[in-house]
Amino acid sequence: DAGITQSPRYKITETGRQVTLMCHQTWSHSYMFWYRQDLGHGLRLIYYSAAADITDKGEVPDGYVVSRSKTENFPLTLESATRSQTSVYFCASRGARITEAFFGQGTRLTVV
């Protein structure tokens, strides 16, 4: 099915563990984004990517790592999860010329 999908939808992990959130889009969009959403903060940009092998830091990159070896995938890794990283994470994509961005369904991550 065409679209943008995130997995898992829900994840509970322990402090200090590494966890990877997956994002896959089928449109071959150039740009992909990772946001976290917390009450009172709206959506904050973690990392974004303009193309395969090109990534840039956003507003809150500390504690996160991204990669983009293929255009369609943009995984987000928390190298050593902390409780402050408990949040809802959204992935988004948009084309170079198509300016509308499309969002995945989100991943609710709880760090205990």
Added chain:
Amino acid sequence: ELKVEQNPLFLSMQEGKNYTIYCNYSTTSDRLYWYRQDPGKSLESLFVLLSNGAVKQEGRLMASLDTKARLSTLHITAAVHDLSATYFCAVDASNDMRFGAGTRLTVKP
């Protein structure tokens, strides 16, 4: 660094009334977005505004962009309960799409 400010953050309206949500941003940009989010759901694109003076309308919602004032507005006409949601503006200055904190709109009968 680009800052995006929305106001109000909370808005309670009576059905049938009009109101405006404001979105200010700190650096030059000619690309602004409005999104809607229902509780527990993802974000849905409402409008994309790409130039100074751009105005777009869909149903009871109308969005406009003034790049000189670095201001966008989302006007709600004759609100209905179905418009209850959180509305976000987002600004794209360097292909990095930054969001405001959102306006939680509640429309009461």
